[in-house]
Amino acid sequence: MKLLNQSIKYLSVSILAIVTVWAVIFYFNMLNEIKSSIDEGLENYKRIIIQNAEKDSTILTKKYFDESFFTIQKIDKQQALSVKDKYLDTILYMQDADDEAPEPEPVRMLITAFELNNEYYELKVANSMVEEDDLMKELLYDIIWLYISLIISIIFINNLVLKKLWKPFYDLLNQLKKYRLGKSPTLPTVKTKTxxxxxxxxxxxxxxxxxxxxxxxxxxxxxxxxxxxxxxxxxxxxxxxxxxxxxxxxxxxxxxxxxxxxxxxxxxxxxxxxxxxxxxxNKQFLDNQSVLFNEVVQKNISDFEEIAHFKNVNLSFIETAKLSVQMDSSLANVIISNLLKNAIFHNVSNGSVSVEISDNLIKVSNTSNSQKLDGNLIFNRFYKTNSNAKGTGLGLAIVKAIADLYSFKVSYSFDNTLHSFQIEFSPE
Amino acid sequence: MKILVIEDEPQLLSNIKESLEKEKFLVETASDYHSALDKILIYEYDCILLDIMLPNGSGLNILAELKKEDKSENVIIISAKDSLDDKLKGLELGADDYLTKPFHLAELNARVKAVLRRQRLEGKNTIELGNILLDLTERSFLVNNQSIPLNRKEFDILNYFLLNKNRLVTKSALAEHVWGDNSDNADNYDFVYYQIKNLRKKLQSSKAEIEIESIYGIGYKLVAL
CATH class of the missing domain: 1.10.287 (Helix Hairpins)
Known part of the structure; x- marks a missing residue:
């Protein structure tokens, strides 16, 4: 997982926790604030009802909650004196405009008592309150939105700012990935103030x-x-x-x-x-010149002709192009003579060796008794298929080292009974 | 024939000395830069074998010194470094040949003789022994003035043997001389054996007055009959 995404992962988890705790505290504070504001309204309402009752005594007989949210009931003095203003949350059955039947609605109710013309009354004033589940739902939506927008902004900021901040790091990393021991001329460097x-x-x-x-x-x-x-x-x-x-x-x-x-x-x-x-x-061969491989192969074939004849191996040379490569001529000779030598010595009586030269490759193929060789191992130093082999076990390693020096591609393939070694030269 | 061997490794020096003395050369030795310089400036030699890495100085300086003094000695460089640079520098400074350690004594012998012969060359480049004649320019082989056809390898082998007359030539020295750097496979020995067998047949049937003897199965020796 990328560092950028890691940080987003941890941030989103912790922000979720913070936002949740904050939401709970906010909810209760909000609820308290709403209640105290309603309570003030109820208090106000009470005073207005009492003033109105002084003018209009019919109010004093209002026993049920209907369109105006209050009831008045006559009580005796004893009772009235023991009444203290009391605010409580309760439920009233009410029919709102959008309701078909009366529904229980949460209300805030003030129970109080007053005295008018030596008579004592109990007054209940109610005011509809926000529904808590509605409030909670609203809050939840808001919080989800808040959360999403926070995360989006964080991703955005992270991408923009962190990417910029981490750029030198990624630059360095890329340079390190490409770094090859003994090949890369310079050490990885980035310019940064971090x-x-x-x-x-x-x-x-x-x-x-x-x-x-x-x-x-x-x-x-x-x-x-x-x-x-x-x-x-x-x-x-x-x-x-x-x-x-x-x-x-x-x-x-x-x-x-x-x-x-x-x-x-x-x-x-x-x-x-x-x-x-x-x-x-150690790159001690750097006498690079244009080497015509056709000539190198021709010379080596004539050098090996007699021993090939002695071993009853037929040498053939197929040229479809002139192949000229910029390299050290003695190393070109080493490549060809090592490949030819292998092909002749690991052969069978009445076998054959063929060298093919085309536009950008040389292929040396030979018949042999042996099975397919391990293409990954044969170019390793001291790799031998059988322990009593007479060679040094370095011939192909040398071919590979030369190829690596000049960035040629060496490969091995096996087809039926034919072992082939191919050198591909990068087109110039 | 006087030969100076300049070599700091005493064991190698004594080997070379012993081998060259068998060829009836007069051999003198020097084992460091200053004594070598003293000797070459005072005496005349027919051939100098020169190690490049010497205590107190480089063999290449000795070459330069020889050139400065206008001495035309034959110089064969013997070096543990198979470096093209040194080779070119040496040859540029007037060396006649360059031999890389380790070498076979037969190879050293052949090189010394080849260098000496080149010096005395008077229009003809031939080796004669008894009733045989090897013409190096024409690459022909004559027995009693009769031309005997030899293939390329047989010719090279015979030439090598004639340069090492009466001396041991090991199979590997022979393989290396005839094959150059490609001699790193023991299969070559069978091939060498096969070539020698053919060569012997030709020598016998043409009644040449030379013979190639086997020595303990390790090598061969050419002797005059």
């Missing part, structure tokens, strides 16, 4: 700088470690070569030395591949 956002930006950038540093160090480390291994590897290789040349070896010893040499060969290859990978990632 302290919190400035703090956030500083904290994020400090963290990023640490990460970049660690990343660079890790890259450097692989490169340096591989470098440092070159000389010791040279020493052992040459020492063993000299040892064999000495002669005087028993066959068993020679066999062991041969095995050690092939292990060292593997180390050397692994180290060279790691070094290459690290150089690609």
């Amino acid at each position: 302290k919190e956002f400035n703090d956030l930006q500083t904290a994020v950038n400090t963290l990023l700088l640490h990460t970049i540093e660690a990343y660079e160090q890790q890259k450097q480390f692989i490169g340096n470690a591989s470098h440092e291994l070159q000389t010791p590897l040279a020493i052992v290789t040459n020492k063993l070569e000299l040892l064999i040349e000495e002669g005087n070896l028993q066959n068993k010893q020679a066999e062991n030395i041969g095995e050690i040499m092939s292990i060292i060969e593997r180390l050397v290859r692994l180290n060279k591949s790691l070094l290459l990978l690290s150089k690609i990632e």
Whole structure:
């Protein structure tokens, strides 16, 4: 849920509570105010009735509530003296203009007593009151309206003000989403006067700088470690070569030395591949020029021709266009030779390898015994389908690293018995 | 033939020295920048093997120094850095070749001899041994003046063996030399074996006075009969 909506959620719940409590208090205050104002009216009414009764004695016999809301009843002195003005809420049956039959209506009634010509009378004056349920209904509607308009205004204000206030935050967030370690040249920055956002930006950038540093160090480390291994590897290789040349070896010893040499060969290859990978990632190949892939493929095919023939694999090359790409020519060569090498070595006798070049892609397909490979894993470093594979497990990782360096798209597909690796070049 | 090896790693230095002495070269050594500079300025060498990363200075400065003194020694750079920049800079400063560590002794041998031969080249670029002749310009192989057809790889292999006459050439050195960087698959060894088998047949049937011997199944050696 977005922050904006979260705040609206909490605001609407709390405003609902506040408005409800306020409505209850308001209702009772209102009711009290109405009653005291009616009571004043009744008091006034009483005085007028008594004045009128002095002039017109017929009033004194009015025993029922009808069109004028009062009754007068004669009482004895004793009773009259004990009467105090009393206001009460009660019900009278009355017929309003819109009623068909008399209906109980809430009224406010004043019960009092007065003396006229030594006679004592009890006077009841009534005034119709607002119906409480009507009042409540009205109030409820008003409150609902108030609530809705409050919420609408809050949403409106939130959208307008908060969006504006939070803009730097969302800007920073978007920049962070797009940020790629080792690729993005600049740190995410936003201009804002809000302290919190400035703090956030500083904290994020400090963290990023640490990460970049660690990343660079890790890259450097692989490169340096591989470098440092070159000389010791040279020493052992040459020492063993000299040892064999000495002669005087028993066959068993020679066999062991041969095995050690092939292990060292593997180390050397692994180290060279790691070094290459690290150089690609450190962008040490930037001798970009226009490379004609048709020529690169042609050259590699002629290099591999004999071994393909030896392995009984047929090489074919289909060109439907001239494909020229801006890149380092030695890396172009690495891509093609790695793909071709894989295609030839993971093949079957009487199998085939075909290279296709069209407008913006190169596709290398080969026959093989193996099942579909996992397209997500094969480009990973040291991924091998079987543990006794003789390769370094870095060939495709190198292809991927080069492709990433230049933003080419590499993909793998499997169709029937044909494994295909495809490199798509972004159209220039 | 006098060769100076400039290398700061003593073990590697002694390996190289030992290997070159087997080829009857006179080998002198230097293991830091200053002693190397002293030697090149005083003496004349036929070939200098130069490590770029030296204590107290860069091998590239030694190259520059040689150029300044107008000395036309053959220089082969030996470096742990397979960097195109260094390679180009080195070759620009007058180096003749560039070899990346780790290398096979057979490869070093072949490079040194190739450099030395280029210097003495007098119009013809051929290797002769007994009744055979390998013409590098024409890429032809003659036994008793009879042309024997070789395929590209067989020619390269024979050339490599002739540069390493009487020396061990391991299968991997051979694969790497003939295949370059593509040699990172052990399947290549079968292919190397297959090529050598064919080459041997051709040598035998043409009665060439050379033979390729197997050594413990690790490598081969070309010997004159």
